[in-house]
Amino acid sequence: MFADSRQADIRTxxxxxxxxxxxxxxxxxxxxxxxxxxxxxxxxxxxxRLKAACADQGVMVN
Known part of the structure; x- marks a missing residue:
């Protein structure tokens, strides 16, 4: 699910x-x-940390 993300922090x-x-x-x-x-x-x-990484990409997670 996250393993293929281009963003290292989202992947991690x-x-x-x-x-x-x-x-x-x-x-x-x-x-x-x-x-x-x-x-x-x-x-x-x-x-x-995942929420912060998503926010850095403009995606808000609640």
Whole structure:
């Protein structure tokens, strides 16, 4: 989805979000609970950076 983007920052943060979502989807409930804080922080960071990268290209993401 993001891997073919011409914009490096969109490619980096978009693929990171998809990778994190996939990792979480593969976890057991117990693993999700124990890793929730770490993954939440990473999701928030990459999401914010992806929004900023999109805004730099004139695309607003809510």
């Amino acid at each position: 943060h978009g693929t990171a979000l998809v990778d994190l979502a996939w990792k979480v989807s593969q976890m057991s409930i117990e693993e999700e609970f124990s890793a929730a804080e770490d993954y939440s922080a990473m999701l928030d960071a990459h999401s914010s």
